[in-house]
Amino acid sequence: MKLLSSVRTDDADLARLAAELDIPTIDGLQHQGDVSVVPASMAPEDHRSPVTTVPAAGVAVVRGEAGGHTHLLLASGDVRYDVREGAADDLTLGSLVVGDGAIAWLDHPEHGNTGIAPGRYVLRRKREMAPRVLAPETVRKLERARKQARKQAALDQAAREQAERERAAREQDWTNVRFVAD
Amino acid sequence: MTPEQQASLESVREEWIGHGLAVGPADRDAAEAGVKDVYLGAGRRPPERVIWLGSPMAGSIGADIRAGRLQAVSRRAWRTLPEHTADALVDQVPEDSPETDLIMLEPLPHGRRRDPRLRIPLDRLGREVGAAIETGLGRAVGQAVDQAAATWQEARRFPEEWALPRLGAFPRRILPQLARLDLLERLGAGAPDRHGRGLLQVARSAGEWWPMRDSVILTERPVELHRDAQGRLHHPTAPAVRYPDGWRLWAWHGVAMPRELIEEDVPVSRVVSLRNSEQRRCAVERLAGRSGWHRIVAEAGWPQVGREVPDPGNPGQTLTLWCVERLYDDHLHLLLMTNGTVERDGTRREFGELVPGSIHDPIQAAAWQIGLTPAQYHQSTRRT
Numbered sequence: 032m033k034l035l036s037s038v039r040t041d042d043a044d045l046a047r048l049a050a051e052l053d054i055p056t057i058d059g060l061q062h063q064g065d066v067s068v069v070p071a072s073m074a075p076e077d078h079r080s081p082v083t084t085v086p087a088a089g090v091a092v093v094r095g096e097a098g099g100h101t102h103l104l105l106a107s108g109d110v111r112y113d114v115r116e117g118a119a120d121d122l123t124l125g126s127l128v129v130g131d132g133a134i135a136w137l138d139h140p141e142h143g144n145t146g147i148a149p150g151r152y153v154l155r156r157k158r159e160m161a162p163r164v165l166a167p168e169t170v171r172k173l174e175r176a177r178k179q180a181r182k183q184a185a186l187d188q189a190a191r192e193q194a195e196r197e198r199a200a201r202e203q204d205w206t207n208v209r210f211v212a213d
Numbered sequence: 214m215t216p217e218q219q220a221s222l223e224s225v226r227e228e229w230i231g232h233g234l235a236v237g238p239a240d241r242d243a244a245e246a247g248v249k250d251v252y253l254g255a256g257r258r259p260p261e262r263v264i265w266l267g268s269p270m271a272g273s274i275g276a277d278i279r280a281g282r283l284q285a286v287s288r289r290a291w292r293t294l295p296e297h298t299a300d301a302l303v304d305q306v307p308e309d310s311p312e313t314d315l316i317m318l319e320p321l322p323h324g325r326r327r328d329p330r331l332r333i334p335l336d337r338l339g340r341e342v343g344a345a346i347e348t349g350l351g352r353a354v355g356q357a358v359d360q361a362a363a364t365w366q367e368a369r370r371f372p373e374e375w376a377l378p379r380l381g382a383f384p385r386r387i388l389p390q391l392a393r394l395d396l397l398e399r400l401g402a403g404a405p406d407r408h409g410r411g412l413l414q415v416a417r418s419a420g421e422w423w424p425m426r427d428s429v430i431l432t433e434r435p436v437e438l439h440r441d442a443q444g445r446l447h448h449p450t451a452p453a454v455r456y457p458d459g460w461r462l463w464a465w466h467g468v469a470m471p472r473e474l475i476e477e478d479v480p481v482s483r484v485v486s487l488r489n490s491e492q493r494r495c496a497v498e499r500l501a502g503r504s505g506w507h508r509i510v511a512e513a514g515w516p517q518v519g520r521e522v523p524d525p526g527n528p529g530q531t532l533t534l535w536c537v538e539r540l541y542d543d544h545l546h547l548l549l550m551t552n553g554t555v556e557r558d559g560t561r562r563e564f565g566e567l568v569p570g571s572i573h574d575p576i577q578a579a580a581w582q583i584g585l586t587p588a589q590y591h592q593s594t595r596r597t
Binding site: 055057059060061062063064067069073074122123139141142143145155156157158159160161162163165169170173174 | 488490494526541542543545552553554556562566567568569581582583584585589590592593594595596597
């Protein structure tokens with residue numbers, strides 16, 4: 032896959048390169064792997080007007096750790112991005128403004144490129160629940176409860192079968208009755 | 214602390230973590246000289262017999278044999294060793310004149326007044342050294358050795374031998390204390406006595422050891438040790454640690470696993486019904502990394518939550534939600550989604566991610582992941 036970050040040179044025109052690579056430019060909600068570009072209208076409370084201009088080398092929005100890859104923000108024209116420090120839920124990465132006539136791109140070795148049209152955005156990162164780590168006593172308690180449930184189910188099944196057999200036996204008895212003819 | 218003191222703390226920490234996780238043959242002469250110092254420094258006669266064994270498991274069995282408990286060594290313990298190792302072990306460790314106790318090791322001299330400002334860095338050093346060695350090797354080895362010990366049910370067959378003291382329990386690692394002792398010496402806050410010097414030398418040149426009244430069992434270090442990026446014992450396809458006598462352990466990101474779960478292709482149905490919740494979780498994650506979550510949810514028989522829905526902005530792909538309470542013992546749902554981008558090999562990568570169990574709709578789950586409402590998530594235009 033050809034990436035903007037791999038074909039660009041120091042003085043290249045990123046917009047022309049992006050057109051050559053056929054990278055779509057989108058102004059709506061879009062996702063690149065675990066990073067989402069959310070229009071500010073959907074999350075107005077998280078948008079802070081950014082002041083830092085994105086440098087020619089780009090900004091790492093999410094740095095690749097432990098085998099992951101970096102999501103790199105590249106820009107052509109007036110694009111500003113500020114990292115959001117201390118967001119309440121660690122969901123929001125930062126605020127992005129793409130000025131009129133400018134384009135920004137997210138660049139990732141596995142997901143390829145995606146273009147961001149002029150507008151105001153919030154960049155977010157996907158979250159996931161972590162399973163709770165159970166204490167050994169809790170695990171034992173759960174095991175016991177499960178065993179009990181299995182046992183109860185088996186007992187109920189046995190009781191049902193017994194009732195069924197008894198009913199069948201009663202019917203059998205009834206069919207065996209012969210009325211004495213006068 | 215001054216910068217120089219800080220620097221020596223760092224180097225002591227690295228050195229002792231290195232000793233705890235060292236691989237390769239032991240320096241037998243240095244270790245034996247250290248043992249002599251340990252005994253003499255404690256006012257004891259040095260041991261008559263020095264026995265070298267190939268792994269902590271062999272050392273544990275050897276110590277039990279020295280204690281007169283040969284019959285009480287469980288079959289479970291013997292089976293972890295290759296046959297020739299087990300035979301050699303019985304020949305190598307003499308059974309006569311059983312011993313009844315391990316000698317006491319005291320790395321840090323008591324009662325000496327120490328600079329109170331050193332207390333916090335010393336504590337921190339011990340904690341960090343201990344944690345790194347435990348996660349990298351010690352916990353898995355200790356559990357494996359202690360779990361193979363005979364239970365009281367087994368012991369009913371040999372009550373007389375069972376009544377003898379058990380010396381083969383995994384020895385409490387004193388490396389954190391030794392690191393502190395080393396740091397104190399480097400800071401000029403007190404040189405170790407002969408006993409302490411001996412302990413430092415043994416720890417620098419050999420693996421676990423069992424010091425007894427008349428004999429000592431020393432063991433080799435691993436020949437192979439694999440850890441993940443976070444320093445946890447881990448190997449995806451082979452033993453994570455291997456000792457020169459053939460004793461091996463398998464682990465997945467720090468969780469000890471049975472051999473077949475790492476080396477063989479175990480059916481999904483067996484993996485999802487493993488009793489040990491930690492192993493179950495690891496085995497399922499390992500299978501998911503290999504053959505994908507879709508195969509697992511198809512074969513595991515977990516209930517599906519909600520309907521399969523098209524992924525907005527990701528044409529042709531769908532989102533599904535599955536109840537994985539039986540996997541994690543927690544009220545969680547698993548959201549399955551597929552990458553928008555096709556990989557080089559023509560497949561698409563799929564992701565399984567956990568969301569709260571209160572969510573019953575795949576779109577709502579995907580929206581929850583980035584803090585949006587389902588209606589907003591429906592407006593997604595592109596997923597790459």
